[in-house]
Amino acid sequence: MKIKGQNYRTIWFEEKTSEVKIIDQTKLPHKFVVKKLNNLEDSVKAIKTMEVRGAPLIGGTAAYGICLALKNNPSNENLKFASTKLIQSRPTAINLKWAVNKMNSELKNVSEKERYLFGIKKAKEICDEDVFFCRKIGEFGKKIIKDCLKKNNKKEINILTHCNAGWLATIDWGTATSPIYHAFKDGIKIHVWVDETRPRNQGSSITSYELNEEGISNTIIADNTGGLLMQKGMV
Template identity: 50%
Template sequence: MKINGTHHRTIWPDPANKEEICILDQRLLPHRIVIEKLRDPEDAITAISDMYVRGAGLIGATAGFGMYLAALKAPESGFSSFMNQYSDALGNSRPTARNLKWAIERVNREIDKVQTVGEKREKAFATGCEIADEDALFCRKIGEHGVALIAEISRRKNGEPVNILTHCNAGWLAFVDYGSATAPIYAARDAGIDIHVWVDETRPWNQGARLTAWELQQEGIPNTLICDNTGGHLMQHGLVDMVLVGSDRTTHTGDVANKIGTYLKAVAARDNGIPFYAALPSSTFDWNIDNGFDIPIEQRSENEVTQVMGLDATGAMSNVTLCAPGTKAANYGFDITPSRLVSGLITERGVVDANRDAIHKLYPEGAGTGKSEFQA
């Protein structure tokens, strides 16, 4: 997608040196546009754990390239042992998003298919690139399938603006390109459908305020930032036509793990008869967990709740403390929206009901395998 009119992905190998991986430092957006380079496998772990990169698809792509950087560093004697140890460390950098370990598993499967260390390094690089390209492709296809839902609402409203509420950032900044929840929005814009997006601020990291609103502005999509507690009021007054969110992990039975606060939006949507959709590529499915409440929920530093970062009057980035010294805070990163509250899942293969039978019918090769490495 675009920054100041120029197309960017969120992660890419440096064209001048493919042993360096470029990323946008999302901690500084929208106030600073800074490109960081991952040169060491530990850099990938730091980028994920400290949220230089975030979002299910981008975490997976970063993990794929992190495995490549590890392959470059791994000694010829003890290559497999080094890669196994790194896989464990990388896999523990954040616990909730399924795409992280999915990408690690995929690279390990591919490098096991070749013999020499040189071949393994080339295979790791190729697989990292494939993961990134596939993520962008699948998100584009999510847009192609999801736009029909928006078009139907537009028809019912006789062309009046379709008001979409989204939570957190499931845009191109959370993936490699297009995004999941934003892909149908961009497709609707391209189809000439009049749309408007309500953007939750998404405390405590404010990914909606810092990222989604800025991203939509860059793409010329009308949007309005709201505090997290406003959505229910808007729904009660007929100002929301659909809720469209992403997912960091979705069970094969249809439960959705997404940024904390998503569940409350789903409850409010159900109470007001508003459709609630989650958009996700198949790499986000977990084929081994039946109940969403078994998904590990990340708990992060309480400083992210008690402090907020922004641009001060001098133009400098600074942290501000919001509460009294010594205040204790809980910082759960995600919550679970049960499948009964989900109107449907928008995937690269189409829109599917959020239940086991429908998901397994759409992805028969995934059932019971613990894998989701599919071709659209």
């Protein structure tokens, strides 16, 4: 998706410099900062401090974190150590544990000499797979949006979101927002009511931010307002 007109993913491997980069989401919406992950410690910190957030993105970060740990020490002992540290960074994150286990399964029979580059390849595949899934959610979801417009004989649809399940929570497209983006790209007029989502305000600081960058009309509302809007048929 886009920020200032340029396409980004939330995490990516820079081929020319062999660097893993993320968007530091603790700085949004006031600053757009791209940050480099240099090692395992940076990856763990990014997850713990919510520089990266959202289950799919945390999983992608963990996959690359394994690779960064193995860059200078590809031993089995270090693989085990890195896996433990990453899982402990957010024990309740299912995608994180899945990604770590997936990387372990892929790497266990690979020679130590080849582990880093092979791991980078597999981390990319994990991220690409998430983009594929999110794109499919959007393709199927936009059909539902079109059906709602047709059923209600309206030219514009109002959708309410809570928290952030947008592209900044995944690798690209998002889950809940993917149908919105796909429908908007098809020319459907959309307005989004964005719950601010206390206490961390992911809605007001992140969901609204990414919708604005895509040019989608949205209004930030207090969390309790959502019920009233639904009662009045405004969603």
